[in-house]
Amino acid sequence: MRNEGALFLPVAELAARIKSRALSPVDLTEFYLQRSETLGPRYNAYVTLTAERARAAAQRAEREIVAGHYRGPLHGIPYAAKDLLAVNGYPTTWGAAPFANQRFDYDATVIQKLDHAGAVLIGKAAMIELAGGMGYRFASASLTGPAKNPWNTNCWTCGSSSGSAAIVAAGLAPFAIGTETWGSILCPSSFCGITGLRPTFGRVSRWGAMALAYSMDKIGPLARTAEDAALVLEAIAGPDPKDRSSLPPGQAEFHSASGPPARPPRIGRLTNAWQKASPEIVAAADAALKVLEQHGCPIADVELPEGPWEDAGGVMVAVECASAFEDLIESGDVAKLTDPLGQINGYAYKQVSAADYLQALRVREILQEKIDTLFDKFDVIAAAGQPVTATTLETNLETDLSFADPLGGIGNLCGLPAIGVPCGFSSAGMPMGIQFLARVRNDAAVIATARLYQQHTEWHKRRPPIPD
Amino acid sequence: MGVFAQALAPSAPAQQPAAEKLSAAGQLEADAKTRYALATYGSRLNEAQKKDLGRLIKEAVEPLEELRKYALKNGVQPATVLRLYPEPHALNALGERPGKRGGT
Numbered sequence: 227m228r229n230e231g232a233l234f235l236p237v238a239e240l241a242a243r244i245k246s247r248a249l250s251p252v253d254l255t256e257f258y259l260q261r262s263e264t265l266g267p268r269y270n271a272y273v274t275l276t277a278e279r280a281r282a283a284a285q286r287a288e289r290e291i292v293a294g295h296y297r298g299p300l301h302g303i304p305y306a307a308k309d310l311l312a313v314n315g316y317p318t319t320w321g322a323a324p325f326a327n328q329r330f331d332y333d334a335t336v337i338q339k340l341d342h343a344g345a346v347l348i349g350k351a352a353m354i355e356l357a358g359g360m361g362y363r364f365a366s367a368s369l370t371g372p373a374k375n376p377w378n379t380n381c382w383t384c385g386s387s388s389g390s391a392a393i394v395a396a397g398l399a400p401f402a403i404g405t406e407t408w409g410s411i412l413c414p415s416s417f418c419g420i421t422g423l424r425p426t427f428g429r430v431s432r433w434g435a436m437a438l439a440y441s442m443d444k445i446g447p448l449a450r451t452a453e454d455a456a457l458v459l460e461a462i463a464g465p466d467p468k469d470r471s472s473l474p475p476g477q478a479e480f481h482s483a484s485g486p487p488a489r490p491p492r493i494g495r496l497t498n499a500w501q502k503a504s505p506e507i508v509a510a511a512d513a514a515l516k517v518l519e520q521h522g523c524p525i526a527d528v529e530l531p532e533g534p535w536e537d538a539g540g541v542m543v544a545v546e547c548a549s550a551f552e553d554l555i556e557s558g559d560v561a562k563l564t565d566p567l568g569q570i571n572g573y574a575y576k577q578v579s580a581a582d583y584l585q586a587l588r589v590r591e592i593l594q595e596k597i598d599t600l601f602d603k604f605d606v607i608a609a610a611g612q613p614v615t616a617t618t619l620e621t622n623l624e625t626d627l628s629f630a631d632p633l634g635g636i637g638n639l640c641g642l643p644a645i646g647v648p649c650g651f652s653s654a655g656m657p658m659g660i661q662f663l664a665r666v667r668n669d670a671a672v673i674a675t676a677r678l679y680q681q682h683t684e685w686h687k688r689r690p691p692i693p694d
Numbered sequence: 695m696g697v698f699a700q701a702l703a704p705s706a707p708a709q710q711p712a713a714e715k716l717s718a719a720g721q722l723e724a725d726a727k728t729r730y731a732l733a734t735y736g737s738r739l740n741e742a743q744k745k746d747l748g749r750l751i752k753e754a755v756e757p758l759e760e761l762r763k764y765a766l767k768n769g770v771q772p773a774t775v776l777r778l779y780p781e782p783h784a785l786n787a788l789g790e791r792p793g794k795r796g797g798t
Contacts, residue, residue, distance in 0.1 A: 441774060467781065534764050537757035544754070558738050567750075570743050573735045574750040577727040582758050587772030589764055594773060 233261065233397040234689055237454040240400060241299040244291065251291070251302025255284035255346050258304045262349055262398045265692065269374045269383075271392040273309040273319055275349040280304065283346040290344070299457045301344030306393045306402040309350040310357060310436035311445075313337055320436045321368050321386075322355035324554060324562045334434025335469070336403060336445055336462050343461040351402055352389030357410060359438040359547040360560065360568035360575075363624045365617075367565035372619045375418060376690040377656055381616040384413035390448045391418040395690055401449040401458055405435065407442045407543060408638045409631065412661055415448055415646040416611030419657025421676065421686060422448045423455035426666050427641025428473040429480060430459070431466030439546035441471070442539070442638050451686055452645060452676035456482035459669065473667075480669060487674040491605040493518060493662075494528035499609030499633040510650035510658045511610040517682050518675065528607060531596040536635035538586040538593070545583045548575035567624060594640050601665035606675050609633055611646045611659025633663070643669040645676045648685040657688075716752065720759045724752040 232240070232249075243249035259277055266272040287302035307313065310320050312330035319325050337347065352370040354362055365372035365382040373388030375381040376396040383391045387404030391414030394402050404411045406424045415422025423446045430445040437443060447458035463480040466472045495515055519525045554560050555572035563569050600607060617627055637644050642663050649660040660679075664671040680686050716724060728748040736744055786792050 534757070534760045537761045540757055541761060558735075561738065566743075566746075570739065570747050571750060573731050573747055574754050577731055577751055577754065578758070582761065584772050585761050585764075585766070587774050588766050588770045589761060590773035591770055592764075592766070 233257065234450070235400070236450045237299060237303055237400050237457055238451070240303055241301070244302045245296055247291065251284045251287040251346065252281075254302065255280050255304050255348060258399055259348055262393070265396055266349070266393075266398060268379065269376060269392040269396055270352055270368070270371045271373060271389045271396065271398060272306070272349045273321070273352050273370055273389070274317055276313065276316055276347050279313075279316070280346050280348040283341070287344050287346065297344040298461075300340065300461050302346060303344075303401070304346045304348045304399050305340065306349045306351045306390060306399045307337060307347060308353050308387055308390050308402070308404050310353060310405060311337055311403065312434040313347065313350065316350060318350070319369050320356055321353035321370070322563060323369055324559045326369060330434070332434065335431035335466050337434065339462045339464065340403075345461070348399055349393075351387070351393055351404075354386035354388055355563050355565065355568060356551065357405060357407065357436065357438045358386040359407070359543070359551065360563060360565075361571040362565040363567040363622055364565060365619050365621070365623070367563070367568060369564070374619065375616045375656075376692060377419060378616070380618055381656065382417065382619050382621070384417040384612075384616065386410040387414050387448060391415060391420060391422070394418070394420045394448050394450065396692060397689065401447050401454055403445060403462070404448050405443060405445050406638065407439045407444070408539065409634045411446050411448060412634070412644060412646040413612055416659035416661070417616040417657065419648040419651075419659070419685070419688060419690070420448055421450060421452055421455050421648075422446070422646045423452070423459060423669075423673070424637070424644045425459055425463065425480070425669050426473070426643045428471045429463045429478050429667075429669065431464070431469040431472050433466055433468035437550045439543045440550070441542060441546060442641075444641070451680055452647060452673050453482070453680075455645065456480075456673045456677075477667060483670060483674065486678070487671075490518075490522035490524070490678070491671055491675045492603065493523050493525045493675065494600060494604035494607040495525055496530060496607050496609040496633065497527050498529050500613040501630050503610050503613035504615065504652070506652050507610045507613060507615070507658045511608070511660045514649040514660045514679060514683075515608060518679055521678060521682055523675070523678070526603075528600060528604065530632050530636060531593075533593065533596070534589060535593050535639060536630065536632055538589040539635040539639040541578055541582055541586040542590070542639070544575040545578050548572060548578075590639050593636060597636055597640055597642070598665060601668075605668070605671045606662040606664045608660060608662050611661045615652045615654065615656035615658060633661075637663050641666055643672050645672040647676045647679060648688070649679075649683070650685060651688070715756050717759060720755045724755040727751045727755070
């Protein structure tokens with residue numbers, strides 16, 4: 227492969243070339259591997275490259291395709307996976323020094339499913355240590371250092387799926403797998419100018435993934451387009467008896483629609499998602515909604531219900547994280563984490579009572595009903611992806627990137643699907659995004675809305691300046 | 695909320711000093727929790743970390759107070775489920791797990 231432009235093609239276009247045998251999976255994999263080896267360190271994007279496994283998978287894909295056994299649109303497509311997903315024989319560090327030498331002798335369900343689809347794993351993506359579960363004060367809270375934003379390497383990618391976002395934005399792989407408990411797919415996609423999909427809770431099995439908060443963790447793709455995200459979701463969704471929270475057969479599967487939705491999505495424009503957002507971002511999100519309105523989407527203002535939703539979400543993350551990492555906290559090995567906040571926050575988490583945790587779970591029950599009523603009137607609700615653009619690598623996140631996020635709290639507490647897509651660039655040249663959320667199990671609505679937007683805009687086709 | 699929501703993507707409400715927002719009971723609760731945490735884990739921490747831990751615990755009590763204020767009727771159940779184990783498909787017609795014998 228000599229054409230670097232092809233490296234930024236969406237999965238759907240790469241797949242068409244592979245299917246027609248105009249593009250070799252072996253060549254494509256080799257090119258992304260070389261690019262990842264050369265450019266990955268510039269962004270602190272990877273923990274490990276899985277070159278041997280990738281080459282074997284690419285050769286297998288090529289043999290199968292030549293033999294006429296084409297598995298589908300991910301066949302022969304390279305990708306990266308966040309380093310909290312178990313991959314047989316390779317280090318799975320959870321981004322954290324205490325687990326730097328951890329290995330598993332099995333593949334996570336998501337990895338198995340992508341293998342089955344013929345996708346080619348080229349590396350384990352860098353991440354915030356323990357997916358940020360213990361809290362963090364600085365972008366450097368990672369075994370591999372701060373992930374650097376391809377649009378400006380003095381800026382951060384956001385977390386915790388930091389490497390996954392950097393990899394896709396820099397054209398080191400066409401898609402990557404990330405996870406979100408609260409913001410860890412949507413924020414990196416917004417900061418890095420890519421598309422991030424947070425599926426409905428339970429649609430994608432977490433078996434073989436590091437647990438942070440059992441009742442809130444989700445796995446989803448970061449990709450170039452909503453269409454690509456849908457293709458990946460189709461491959462990784464499905465019931466799994468090994469994940470206690472997996473949706474049952476008939477609900478967990480996802481089938482990406484190739485045509486337009488039956489009717490333009492009805493969109494609720496959230497007026498209280500962010501207390502204070504950059505005027506540039508507000509204008510970009512408004513302009514994005516205008517585009518959708520011009521293409522037939524009815525749009526009306528809507529407010530999130532008021533209540534202690536973020537408080538409930540925070541309590542749940544804290545308590546479930548304290549349980550998930552009980553050994554780490556009690557042994558004192560949390561002191562080996564990089565971030566000063568992460569080193570001590572677990573001790574604070576452990577002071578929450580069972581009664582308070584149950585109160586949070588009961589508040590969740592109420593919230594589920596309240597938020598669901600919004601979707602009687604709207605197919606999706608929309609807001610700016612983040613209220614700010616990417617922060618600098620040195621920013622103290624605890625003091626200088628501290629703002630209310632009721633939409634993130636509500637969406638994650640209730641397991642709602644969401645997608646983030648780029649919708650412009652700031653005067654400083656940094657990406658800005660918009661997010662869409664829908665009723666549980668209606669992942670198709672957020673994808674359809676984002677696809678419609680991307681069919682009529684070019685923001686997702688912008689590439690960062692990457693020096694040779 | 696800071697201590698909790700610093701997790702993941704670092705979004706959390708803008709802070710004012712937690713001690714100023716806590717009720718008298720909340721302040722007592724924070725002090726007691728801090729004493730307990732320092733008694734349990736303090737030997738691992740330097741003085742700056744001990745002070746920081748006290749702050750984090752105070753900041754964590756404020757959202758708990760907000761959460762407790764939210765009125766809930768007795769019948770509102772927690773939104774978590776106990777999935778019965780084993781699943782029906784794992785059992786044979788006699789209700790036994792294949793390969794497992796009952797008591798001797």
